[in-house]
Amino acid sequence: MNQDQDRPLTITPDALPEVITRYLKAHRAHDTAAAVTSFADGATVIDDGSTYQGIAAIEGWLNRSATEFTYTIELTEAQQTDETHYVAVHHLEGDFPGGTVDLHYRFALRGGLDLIERLVIEP
Incomplete structure (x- = not known):
């Protein structure tokens, strides 16, 4: 799709694969x-x-991240790097150190786009 791997294609958030939007909706709802x-x-x-490997470790991470801080999260941008790699940029405001941050949720999907294989969250 995108010939230049260093420059992701900006897409509309509703163009993200269903599995990503399902995850993001559930994450926002804790x-x-x-x-x-x-x-x-x-x-x-x-x-x-920190790295969390496997469903049990990811579930523990999700439970901690849902209760550690209070914050609002807004999806501000979406990008597609290739057919299985997507980025969702979120703006967070809350009671965590610094109070505001823009985080890049970098998703790698399993072939067939049905499940998330890897998620890296970083500024």
């Missing part, structure tokens, strides 16, 4: 049970310098 169903069995999440 619905861990629904969010974890978006991940493949051997999936990996990297957030704030």
Whole structure:
């Protein structure tokens, strides 16, 4: 799709694959049970310098992230790098250190686009 791998294609948020929008909606609602169903069995999440491998570890991370701070989250941009890699940029405001941040949620989907294989969250 995008010939220049260093320059993702900006897309509308509603053009994100269903599994990503399902995960993001569940994450915003702090619905861990629904969010974890978006991940493949051997999936990996990297957030704030920590790596979570497998469904049980990801579920623990989701539970902690839902209760650690109070914040609002707004999807501000979406990008597609290739057929299985997407970025969702979120603006967060809350009671965490710094109070505001823009985070890039970098998704790698399993072939067939049905489940999240890897998620890296970074500024």
